[in-house]
Amino acid sequence: MSDLSRLSLASNTPAATSRLQLLVLSNGHGEDVIAVRILQELQQQPNPPDIFALPLVGEGRAYQNLNIPCIGSVRTMPSGGFIYMDGRQLMRDVHGGLLQLTCSQIKAMRRWVNSQKRLGNKRAILAVGDIVPLLFAALSGANYAFVGTAKSEYYVQDEVGLLPRKSKAARWENFSGSIYHPWERWLMSRRRCRAVFPRDSLTTEILRRWPIPAFDLGNPMMDGLEPTFSPQQFYSADVRQQELARSLVVTLLPGSRPPEAYNNWEVIMLAVSALMASFQERDSVFHTSGSVVFLGAIASSLDCNILCQTIQSQGWQTHPESPIPLPDTNALTFKQRNAYLVLTQQAYNECLHWGDVAIAMAGTATEQFVGLGKPAIAIPGAGPQYNPAFAEAQSRLLGPSLILVEQPAEVANVMRSQLQDPDHLHIIAENGMRRMGKPGAARRIANCLLERLGMGHRA
Template sequence: MSDVSRLSPTSRLQLLVLSNGHGEDIIAVRILQELLQLANPPDIYALPLVGEGRAYQNLNIPLIGAVRTMPSGGFIYMDGRQLARDVRGGLLQLTWSQIQAMRRWVSSQQKLGNKQAILAVGDIVPLLFAFISGANYAFVGTAKSEYYVRDEVGLLPRKSKAARWENFSGSIYHPWERWLMSRRRCRAVFPRDGLTTQILQNWSIPAFDVGNPMMDGLQPKVSPQLFYMANARYQEMDRPLVITLLPGSRAPEAYNNWQVIMTAVSALMASFQERDSFLPNSGTVVFVGAIAPSLDLTTLAETVESQGWQTHLDLPLPFPDADALIFKQRNAHLVLTQQSYNECLHWGDVAIAMAGTATEQFIGLGKPAIAIPGEGPQYTPAFAEAQSRLLGLSLILVEQPVQVAQVVRSLFTNPDTLHIIRENGVRRMGKPGAARRIADCLVEKLGI
């Protein structure tokens, strides 16, 4: 915890960043990295409302208040039982201490004569914190999108009467949220897509369509184009089909998801035994598993080997991970990597997904993903259904893993569908560079 009372008066803006989740921390840090490259960057502090804020600590940004990981891990909105666990774990006391820490920070900056502002990243919780701080603020809305309730044509059909509550006032953002975003001290709002921006602007909210920082920082070390240096057209036909596997990052859920994904892989392998017209001329398939560093590769490898895969050394791709685990079965390879996440996203032609952010990023690159709802606490049937509305036809839901093979066949025998999916994914997730565009806008709106 930094002692802001020892700071000397400065002409630079004092910026406090509030976020409420690991993914939100990462998005905030991407924006902060752009701000720090300015000729006269602000002095930056952070208050992660959920978790320990390791992303800020890795950037040497001081934290101004208490941090703690709650039992739910931040998924309190998906299950009332998770919220109850967090309350028993001290959520209310933690929240009150964080409000007090924020007020102390603002007060100390005012006493020193410093100009201060708040950058809230996430949902209504950091937005509400920013409002009660008394300082000017900006809001990066990561949790809500109009695509949950509508597309460019109109409202989506919904089976549940309770679903009407999501859009009862004409927007996915409720009146009290729009009220917080329309205050004079709210200088800028950055929704996650153009459709949401357009709707919010109907209420004179200072909303700016600059893209989604989730699509930043995904450049691979090895570009897919470097696979084929000459005779590119022929080699594109001869290259392997690459299928990305996204089991999520939270244990033990990710281990359960991996078992489901491997069942889907086995069904795919069975379908490949006969010569399929949608396979490349090589007839080779490579499965690449994007595994979070927090997970145990040995546990995942045991599941792979139980499905008949054998350890192998060579891989028909220039994979930039010397520690990757490689397996082979007939004409297919399977790779587990904890160091080449971006390559897994860029190389894949299609994903089998049971993840949140990773699925959205894969689709944002213009590719289709097939989702299998799990048992949670994150990737539940309700979460997957909501994500399918957010991502539209780019995300195909199946009830059973054995259905994945049929969907893959359908996708790669319909090139027109793949073209529409490509355009849809980019439109819904935005183009790279959003963090820099947000930083440039903050310079103007917050007076950095």
């Protein structure tokens, strides 16, 4: 029986007589956002659960925006959550009180579970992230479900077979036949684990080799990306002429965490300058009408004044309006020769949808851009997030849709070769959509959670 068929059967199940009490555990900003997307769908259900949160990393602002109460201590660690690629970051967190914070969070979780038990309520845990929230959930004594955001079989294999790796140590990543190690699979196969939601179909297929209740319902990262303005709204009826005449749009993704994102922006602007020189020499190779638009998707956590200093230092002049419509009256526009550069902090979805290709030094944003079926060119930075190890792992995750270059000057040649090959662009489109999934995953997961955790499954 397919996963969607199971969910349709679940909709005919009689409603539970008491409201489910759900505690959400997540360990990072991106995980918080994914969790909130699922929770928003849960809140739209006829008999929604009472929802509580315990963010294990950071302050959980995504939950605060949804007015979901946090039950324990929250604190931002020095690493910002990026410890799995760098042992030094882990030691910084340990010195910053990580162990004490973890102990207090485990106690808070158990207090919450015990209090719900004394009240006779149904209680369950939703773990979002990696083995840390999964282990917390297993220790809780309640039924739980797991949304696995950190691991994918694509890190080690694709549909053809294992990926070649240079390091002998890397071969241990799937020594037991899966990217998920035996101890992780043990946690997912416990009786109290009612559902596991991997991030892609390949990972689900592999996990089903063991007694794990894995459901292939998609990746919530691809939800909520619909633009206010779509490119199709602004072209004439002659599609062939549109494609020949319209501007080339390059999306710029510097990441969201200062000060790293400011350093990434300086690197990206070096790539933009190299592209400008290349466009001037060979406009026809890039099949543009001579106009190029660079769209900077800038997080609200960044100061655009700092980014503008880098832009103006490279010869860009302020311009009164954006060459393309954006739902952002505060967007900043610059012009240099026949090119425009737009910075926006309120039109993220448009930046993803308008772009033909991206220059990327970001985590989630890069994956979402690729998931829309588009190529991205990545330049590894100094970290702590977008360092060479992270970028190399992301290139395995995203396959041919993400091309790594070592230096900003290499971007021009790579972009030229990508845009000259329509057959390869078609492969990239199919690859990105297959690896990242179709929109609507949050709603499908929410429906499944209610069936698996809330109806007839008292802890």
